[in-house]
Amino acid sequence: MNLRHLLVLASVVWLAGCATAPSTSSYDGPLKPITRASPGTSKVTSLEYNSDLWERIRRGFAMPDLEHELVGSQEQWYGSRPDYIERMTTRSSKYLFHIVEELEQRNMPMELALLPYIESAFNPQAVSSAKAAGMWQFMPATGSYFELTQNAFRDDRRDVLASTRAALDYLEKLHRMFGDWHLALAAYNWGEGSVGRAIKRNERMGLETSYTDLNMPGETRNYVPKLQAVKNIIAHPEKFNIELPNIENHPYFQAVEIKRDMDIELVARLADVRLEDFKALNPSFSRPTIFAAGTTQILLPWDNAKVFQRNLAAYDDDQYASWTVWVAPSTMTVASAAQRVGMSETDLRSVNRIPPRMMIKAGSALMVPRSPQHRQDVSTHIADHGTLAFAPEITEVTRRTAVKVLRGDNMAKVASRHGVTVANLARWNDMKPTASLRAGQSLEVYKTVRVSAAPTRTAQVSKSTKASNTSKRPRATGTAKEKPVVTKVAQQARGDTPTKRKR
Template identity: 25%
Template sequence: MNLRVLLASIVFISGSAVSAQADSLKTDTLVVDNVVFAGVTPPDSTELSFSWEEEWIEWCEQSSCVSSDTGLWNVVGEPSLALDTVVMKERLAILDRSSELDLRWNPVAHSKIALYVKRRKQGLGTMIGRAPQYFPLFEEILDREGLPLELKYLTVVESGLNPEARSPAGARGLWQFMYYTAKAEGLRIDSYIDERKDPVRATEAACQHLNRLYKRYGDWYLALAAYNSGSGNVNKAIRRSGKKNYWEVRPFLPKETRNYVPNFLAVVYLMEYHAEYGITPKKVLPGYLGIDTVMVEGPLRFDQMAAMMDLTESEIAAYNPVFRKKIVPGPGEVWPINLPARHVPDFIANVDSMRKYLPELTPEIKYEPEPVYYKVKSGDVLGTIAQRYGVSVKHLKEWNGLKGTTIRVGQRLIIHGDPSKL
C-alpha cells in the first residue's frame, strides 16, 4: 500500500508541542530495581511538590509551533488517583511487558506525569485527538524498520504532531530535524522543497537517525538524548560520568536533555491512560472523508490549482506543507500532491487547464543554492571572505546583521554566494 495514502485522515492544523524544561527534583540518590537515579527523591504516593519554571511557557508562546490557547486542554473534574504511585507502577509494568523500551516506573517520570496532570497547561487533549491521523503511518514505518513502536510518541514531545512546527533553533516538522541532520539523512531541503515537513519522508529519516544512534550507544534512552542534544553532548556526559546507562549519565547531560526522556515517558503513559486522569481527546477540526495522492509534473502553482477547484490556496498548502512557496517545482520533476479524495477527479480533468491559467505567471523554477556557513578563523577579515565566495562585503554584513566589519574567531557567518564558488 502506498504510504502516502495512509495520510487519509490527516488534517494539518497547528497546535501545542508537549515539552518542558523544568527539573524540580531534589539532589539525592535513589535505587529502583537495581537502577541508580542520581539527583532524585521518591515522590509521596498522594502528593508531589515541584517547582515550575515559567520560561518554557514564554518560549512556547513565542514559538509558532505552540499555541497558548488554554482551550486545548479538556480535563473533566479532578484527576482520579493522579499521583498514586502503586497504581502508576502497575500500569507502567503493563506497558513495559510489551515494549522493547524500559517503561518501568521511576520517580523522575512520575514527577513529569504529575506535572502534566496538575498544570493542565499543555494541549495533551489535542495531541490525543490528533494521534489517529499520524500514528498508523508512524507505526507502519517503525515496524518496517524494526524499531520500537513507542518511538512514535517522540513526535508529541518534539512537535505536538504539527508538521508545520518550527523551533527558534531552526528545527522543522513532525520530527523536528535541524537542517544539517536532515540533509545527512537524505532529506531534500531547498528554496522550494522541505521534506522535513513530509510525514512519510521525515519519519523514514527519523528511523534511520534513531537506528544509527541506538547502534552507537546500545541504550535507547541515550539514543533519545543524542537525538535531542546531539551525540557530542551525550559522549561528553558518558566520559564525565564513567557510565553507559542513561539514568546514571543523566545528571551530566544539558538541562533540557535531562528532561527529554522523562517527558517522553510521561507522554507514553498519559497517551495510554489519559482517560483515567480525566483528559479527553479534543476533536480535530472537521475534515474531509479522506485524502488521496496524485502525481503531477511541475511547475504548477497552488493559486492556479485553487482557481479551478473548490479549494483555497491555503487549504491546498495545508495538505502539502512540503512545498515551501506554494509551488510544485519543475519542469522535469514529478511530485505527489495530497488532495481531498473528492477533489481528485476534478484535478485530473483540469490540470492542463490549470497550467494555462495566467500562464505569464507560471514560473520557470530556478533553484537557488543553499547558503553555506563559514567559521571565522584567525586572520580572517570580511573582505577576504567576501572575495573568496564571490560576494560583497555589504551583502555579508546584511546577511549576518553586522553593523561594522568586526568579526571574531569562531563566529559563524551565513553566505549566499556564487554557487560555483560555494
C-alpha cells in the same frame, strides 16, 4: 439393458474406483487424529483488525518503562492541561497512521510515534530558536546529511514523508551506536558526541552508564521522562481524566503524482480541500507554486485524491501555474530586477521575502509571474538547488577628510593625489589655485565614498543549501563548544511548552 444404461453403470464403477484407489504416497495404516503443532516462529500476524489507532500504538510499545521521579512531574504537567493534550492529539491525527506504518515496517518501538509530541507538538511548521524545523525538529546541517532538501522553494525538514523517513533513519543509527533506546533518545536531543563523552566519563569514574546515571543538561534529563509521561497517558488516559480523540486505523492521506508546475491554490481547488488543510499535509512548500521537477508528488486527504485526479483530467486550461523562476544574471537592485521581470518592486519583495536595503545577488532564483517570455516549467536543477541570496545596497556619500601637505607639494600635486580637481581643492580651503603650500599644512578634501546601507546578509535558504554541500556527518552537541544536531522547539504550537527551552 440399453446402451445408455450401460454407460451410466460404467461411469459409476469408474468413479468408485477413483475414490477408493490408494495414492502413490506411502500408507502406514489407519488415519490418526491431527495433533496440535508448535509454530515455526513466534511472530504470528493477528487476524484481528483494530479500528482504533491508539490501541494499535499501545500494542506496539516495546521500550522498557523509565522509573524515575521526573516522570511523575511530567505526568502532572501534561495531565493538568487536557486542552493542550486535545490540541496536540487532534493535530497528530493527520500524521500518526503513516508514522505507525513506518515503525512497524522497521520493527521499531511504537513509543517513537509519540516523539513529535515532545519535539514540536506535532506542528510541522514549528521552528526553534536554533533554527531546527518541522515535526521532528531537524537542524539545517543534520537535515542535509539525511538528504532533506532545503532551498528557496521548499524545506523538506517540514515534509511529512521525508522528515519521518530521516528521523527514523537517524534514530536507528543512534540505537546501533548505543544499543539502548533511552540513550539513543538522549543522543537525538543532546547529540551523539555529547552522550558518547558522558558515557566515557562515567566509565573512567567506575560509574554506571545508563540514561539516569549520566550527567546531562536539564533538557536532556527531562527528555525521556516527557516521552514516558506521554506514553503513560496514551496507555491509560482514564487515569489522567484525559479523553483522546478518535483516530481511525486508516490512512489519512494519499500521495498523488503531479507532472506539471502547479499553483498551490489550484491544487487545493481541484482537490476540493481548504488551502490550510492542503498546507497542513504539504508544509514543506514555502512559495505559491509547486515545481514538479523537484516535487513529484503531493499529499491529499484520502477521499480527495480521486477528486483531484478527476478534476485535473477535466481541467481545460493549459496553464497550471501562475508563477515561474527567473535567475538574476548579475547582482542588482530590487527595483532593477522588478523592471526586468515586469513586476512592481513591492510585489517582488513580498513574493520573494526580500529584506529592506538589500540587493539581489547574481544567481539568485526569484519567483516571478509567468509571461510569454517565461512559460516553461522550472528545470530540475533550479527546483532542487535554487537559492536566494542578498547583498547590502551600496550608496554614495560625501565625507570631509583632512590631508597633510608633503614636502614639495603644490595645489596640483595634492589634488591629483586625492583624485579631486585643483579648483575644488582651492574652493574647499578658501585659497587660490596657485597658492603656495608648506610641508605639514592641513587641507580639507571632500571625497565621495561607497558605503553599505546594511550589514551583509544571506537568506536562510542559502545557508541551508551551503550546509547541504559541506556537511559530512550529523553534528551532535548541546554544549557551548558544540552546536546541537536536533534542538527542541522554543515555543510549541499556540505557545504551549512543557518546560523552558534553553536552546
